[in-house]
Amino acid sequence: MLELDAEHVHNLSKRVKELSGDDVTHCIQCGKCSGGCTVAPDMEEIPSRIMRFIQLNMKERALTSSMVWTCSSCLTCTARCPEGIDIAKVMNVLRMMCLAEGYTPKEKHIHVFNRLFIDMIKKYGRVYELGLMVQNNMMAMTPFRDIGLLPAILKKRKIGLLPHKVKALGEVKELFKKGQTFYKRMKVEGWK
Amino acid sequence: MTESSHHENIELLTYSEVIDVKGFVGNFDVTIRMRPRSVDMSRCTGCGDCLTKCPAKVPSEADQGLGTRRAIYKPFSNAVPNVPVIDRDHCIYFTKGKCQICQKVCKAGAINYEQEETIRTEKFGAIIVATGFSLFDISKYGEYGGGRYKDVITGLQLERMIDPNGPTGGRLVRPSDGKPAKSVVFVQCVGSRDEVKGMAYCSKVCCMYTAKQAILLKDHFPETQSYVFYIDIRATGKNYEEFILRAQREYGVVYLRGRVSKIHDPGDKLEVYGADTLAGESVKINADLVVLASAMVPNPDARDLARMLNIPYDSYGFYSEIHPKLQPVESITRGMFIAGACTFPKDIPDSVMMGSAAAAKVCTLFAADELTVEPKLAEVAVDKCVGCFNCVDVCPYDAIQKDTVSGRNVARVIQTLCQGCGNCASTCRSGALDVKGFTDKAIYAQISAPFEADEEEENAYAGA
Incomplete structure (x- = not known):
């Protein structure tokens, strides 16, 4: 009630x-x-x-x-x-x-995926698809999920084997810094 | 009100009652009972000395029982005329034979205990019935305390409470202990939209006045929090929807979609149990004050009055118009108009509109030199009438009178009253009464036409 x-x-x-x-x-x-x-x-x-x-x-x-x-x-x-x-x-x-x-x-899996996605952006400034797939599968304890699709995806050059970085990675980092302070303040401030 | 009391063409008869109406449009004979006020209206200056000196205290009707009035009183502070009246049922002089304080303090010598009721009969051309409404009796709702919990009040009581000249001097308090009320729960549809305990209809005004009261409470007493339990918000007037949204957004009134199931009084604060169907959750609120929006219902004596005036009414007791859309202010009796909440629950703008419409209808009626009537009227064939006067008994409009033509008693139809219903025509034993255009002969011909044998058709069958 x-x-x-x-x-x-x-x-x-x-x-x-x-x-x-x-x-x-x-x-x-x-x-x-x-x-x-x-x-x-x-x-x-x-x-x-x-x-x-x-x-x-x-x-x-x-x-x-x-x-x-x-x-x-x-x-x-x-x-x-x-x-x-x-x-x-x-x-x-x-x-x-x-x-x-x-x-x-x-929804833990969704949270984990979000986490990995954001971390990847922080690191490269863009998504490293293969890494994200592998990491996500590991975290979800289903390491071989969708593995059969990999050859076809690679053959069609849908995703790259190696990660790429964006040029202005500094600016991306700056954004994350701002976000962090906002989030930290949110934690500290608190409310009822 | 004050303006109309000074108008040269308006005579205001207060503390009076219509006891009989005879006649028809343009010729109504109205009998009025003028009850004894016990105060000489021509002498009273309205100083109000008597109102403060009278020792007899009675629960005030105007303050909805929250305050008291004296036995000599004015119904409310702005009452017109500004002349008090003695309530003989509670006056000490009238009940016990002693006191007369009001007579002693009255400088104008206006108190007159010997005044008697007078009856006068006057002619009027048209009548507008605008007798208003009453409130649904909340004692039927045992689950809301049934009137036993002092802190469960009606919307009208709250209205009195927040009036600076009201019984609490404009303070928002709990009637039980006089402490200020902080948490106020409004319950909509108490008696409305309830086919088991109350009325099936929507009372129309409660959504808006509840929002108004919740806004006023927040304005006057910022520390209060109002909650409104509703089934649907019906805000279908000019700027009404915006008003509701303002209550929710600017004034933080919490609207909960559901009906309150029970109000419990454990001793200190009232516990209100309801639900919010939008969140799918049952809700409990500790409230200082619960305000019930009780339904608008017809006056208890509405049916008696309707029978006297010959106005039809519906199953609730609301007066019926000829046509709800096209003739909303006309009653079935010519020259008799209805306006306001005596026809159905309605708010102030609607009542004003209806009152203006009825007044305009009367003006139109009086402005014409002749009356147009529907051709569909009953007619007496004087040579056939045997004077049994069965028709007089069955006529719902009192449109048939006894008349004498060359020494014989015959019936006569008053054309302005007759509505052409045909009751008399079907009752008349000698066939003297017929509705024009619907004579017995014509109707028989119409009925028998389909059954008359078609010669050609019959021959065709015979040949086959």
Whole structure:
């Protein structure tokens, strides 16, 4: 049972607004985001319900939902929202909050993939596909998954054997530095 | 109100009651009972001395029982006319024979205990019925405390509470202990949209006044948090939707989509149990004050009045118009108009519109030198009428009168009252009454036409 009290009822929506700039209290629960969501049909919670969790300060439910991690950031919801809420961005913020607050991500594999992807960007400034595939398979304990596809992919030159770096790697690093400070501040500041 | 009381063409009859209406459009004979006010209206200056000196205190009707009034009182502070009235059921002089304090303090000598009820009958051309509505009795909802919990109040009571001249002087308090209320829960649709305990219809105004009250509370008492339990928000007027959104966004009113299931009173704060179906979660709120948006219902005496005025009413007791879309202010009786919430729950703009429409209809009626009537009227063939007057009994519009033609008693139809329903025509034993264009002869001819044998057709069958 959800117990609402006057002091805290707006906490989560305020926090999300601080972090994303989007006011989720504007959500009128029309469900247009959920109707167009590419992953919602396979989820327990739909995007509009996540927005409702934020409106009613249901932190636990919002941060531990698998929807938050499964969201593929296709931005269909953002493009269609009649209230102009950037829902995909809000989902992103929820992912950050989930990690900063020490919750276990509901979808571990997706979290691991995200982690590896980001690390790769940090290292090369772009994706090293083969490395990402191998590392992801290792982390997921399925080392030989999709291995049969490799010769064909290599033959068609879809991916390279060796990693490539972007020229302006310094600028990419700079971006990451900014992100880190934001994330650290998020952890330190805290909120109720 | 004040303006109309000064208008030269308007006579305001307060503390009076219509007890009988006879006649028809342009010729209504209205009998009015003027109840004894016990205060001489021509002498009273409206100083209000008596109102403060009267020792008898009674729960105030205007303040919805939250405050008290005296036995000599004005219904509310801005009442027109500015003359008090003595409530004889509670006045100490009238119940026990002693007191007369008001008479002693009245400098104008306006108090008159001997005033008696007067009855007057006057002629009127048209009548507009705008008798308003009552509120649904919340005691039917046992799960909300049924009126036993002092901190569970109606929207109208809250309205009185936040009035600076109201019973609490504009302070938002818990009626049980007078402490300030911080957490306020509004419950919509109490009696509305409930086919088991209440009314099937939507009362229309509650969504908006609840939002208004929630905004006012946040404005006047910033530390309050309001929650609104609703089934649907019905905000279909000019700027209404925006108003609701403002309550949610600017004033932080929390809207929860669901009906409150139970209110429990463990002693200190009320526990409100409901649900938010949008989050799919049951909800519990500790509240200082719960405000029920009770349904708009017809007045308890609406049916009696309707029968006296010959106005049809629906199963709830709301007055029926001739046509809900095209003739919304006209009753079936010519010259009798209906306006406002006595026809159905409606808000102020709608009531104003309807009142203006009814007034304009009366002006149109009076401006014409002649009345146009529908040709579909009952007609008496005087030579056939035997004077049994069965028709008089069956006419729902009192449109048939007894008349004498060359010494014989015959029926006469008052054309302005007749609506052409045909009750009299089917009742008339001697066949003297017919509705024009629908004579018995014509109807018989129409019915028998399809059954008349077609000669050619019959021959064809015979040949086959």
